[in-house]
Amino acid sequence: MYEPKTYWNAVGKDYRAKSERVDELFNLEKCIRRYVxxxxxxxxxGSGNGRVYHFLRERMPEIEGRYKxxxxxxxxxxxxxxxxxxxxxxxxxxxxxxxxxKFNLVVSFSVLLHVPSSDIERFxxxxxxxxxxxxxxxxxxxxxxxxxxxxxxxxHDYFSLFEENNLRVAETLKCSNxxxxxxxxxxxxx
Numbered sequence: 001m002y003e004p005k006t007y008w009n010a011v012g013k014d015y016r017a018k019s020e021r022v023d024e025l026f027n028l029e030k031c032i033r034r035y036v037x038x039x040x041x042x043x044x045x046g047s048g049n050g051r052v053y054h055f056l057r058e059r060m061p062e063i064e065g066r067y068k069x070x071x072x073x074x075x076x077x078x079x080x081x082x083x084x085x086x087x088x089x090x091x092x093x094x095x096x097x098x099x100x101x102k103f104n105l106v107v108s109f110s111v112l113l114h115v116p117s118s119d120i121e122r123f124x125x126x127x128x129x130x131x132x133x134x135x136x137x138x139x140x141x142x143x144x145x146x147x148x149x150x151x152x153x154x155x156h157d158y159f160s161l162f163e164e165n166n167l168r169v170a171e172t173l174k175c176s177n178x179x180x181x182x183x184x185x186x187x188x189x190x
Contacts, residue, residue, distance in 0.1 A: 040104030050080035
């Protein structure tokens with residue numbers, strides 16, 4: 001049985017996602033510049049080794065101090081501190097350790113595909129709870145059976161998940177990998 005925290009602790013800090021392309025980081029930057037006012041906070045859930053923040057800080061130094069991160073894997077948290085100087089907040093993998101509506105934008109970069117189907121509803125609701133307005137989701141959208149069977153990867157009906165949780169797709173951003181999706185979602189009940 002797949003236990004996320006155990007699995008990711010065993011993977012260790014040197015994990016690199018081969019599928020992600022730099023264009024997805026540019027997509028996130030574009031959304032931040034377009035939708036997130038300079039005084040608003042951003043949260044990245046599942047920060048890994050800090051690669052997303054490192055990229056953004058190089059291109060947008062103004063995000064320093066308002067970009068927060070959390071992860072439940074201690075080796076990732078420590079690797080992030082080494083790379084960025086910031087130790088992401090420890091998260092238990094269930095309840096995000098922040099107050100309701102604290103962040104204008106909540107970022108989930110290649111995290112949802114690793115969330116078991118039995119947990120995806122709770123997981124997305126945690127993102128929604130701490131967001132005041134937007135979520136940015138970068139994930140696999142179309143995957144073949146061969147890929148899913150090779151690791152702890154899960155298919156989700158994202159559009160139903162969004163609709164059931166009052167999220168509107170504000171923007172779909174193109175990716176060089178046609179099997180991946182980048183969505184900017186807006187809370188419709190905000």
